[in-house]
Amino acid sequence: MKKVIAFIPNLLTLCNLLCGCAAVAALFLRVDFYLAFWLVIAAAVFDFFDGFAARMLHVSSPIGKELDSLADMVSFGVVPAVVVFIMLSGGSVDGFPAWLAYAGFLIAAFSALRLAKFNIDERQHEEFRGLPTPACTLFFAALPMLGWEWVWHPAVLLALTVVFSALLVCDMPMFSLKFKTFGLEKNKLRYVFILLSVIFIVWLRLAAPAMIILAYIVISTGRALLCRKCVKG
Numbered sequence: 001m002k003k004v005i006a007f008i009p010n011l012l013t014l015c016n017l018l019c020g021c022a023a024v025a026a027l028f029l030r031v032d033f034y035l036a037f038w039l040v041i042a043a044a045v046f047d048f049f050d051g052f053a054a055r056m057l058h059v060s061s062p063i064g065k066e067l068d069s070l071a072d073m074v075s076f077g078v079v080p081a082v083v084v085f086i087m088l089s090g091g092s093v094d095g096f097p098a099w100l101a102y103a104g105f106l107i108a109a110f111s112a113l114r115l116a117k118f119n120i121d122e123r124q125h126e127e128f129r130g131l132p133t134p135a136c137t138l139f140f141a142a143l144p145m146l147g148w149e150w151v152w153h154p155a156v157l158l159a160l161t162v163v164f165s166a167l168l169v170c171d172m173p174m175f176s177l178k179f180k181t182f183g184l185e186k187n188k189l190r191y192v193f194i195l196l197s198v199i200f201i202v203w204l205r206l207a208a209p210a211m212i213i214l215a216y217i218v219i220s221t222g223r224a225l226l227c228r229k230c231v232k233g
Helices: 002-030 033-057 062-088 098-120 133-146 154-169 188-232
Strands: none
Touching: 002 033, 002 062, 033 062, 033 133, 062 098, 062 133, 062 154, 098 133, 098 154, 133 154, 133 188
């Protein structure tokens, strides 16, 4: 019985991995951004609950940590890269050759580097250093849902690929949504972010994650710059 209980977090991690594999299949075989989006959401839910279950059941293990990174590499590394690849694969547009679609896989490469750094970086218990891979994936999974033609332009997609690849491995502190207390004083930033997220969900529905992640990046960047000025002052 103890072995069964101990395997529950790993089972949830494997569900995360299977959702990522299914999302890749949906994109390559059917170009189904809608299904891939929901599979990414499911993967993110499993990714949250595997760690939660490990803490609740007191069964954290080194193999669970490694398995989590391997699953995340597929669901939150390969999937966003495939989304960009598919979006860029429409052929030559305004002088952009079709082979540039392969640039989308830069996201997979930088996601791998991000996950490797995360595993050995002891500073990321209270906040993140660089953009978390699930956030990157949620952005790109929701991007086709926006319905804005200009986001499909190769120049825009390539620029987003470069920017998000850099954000994955940068050293900028980015706040987490972990609440130690629920008081307003210490959680103003989190409550502002949650309020903005609700507004985006009501406004954009399925496309909301794209704007939510942009808001997260902007708020984190502003916070980092403000903290740096305070330190210098």
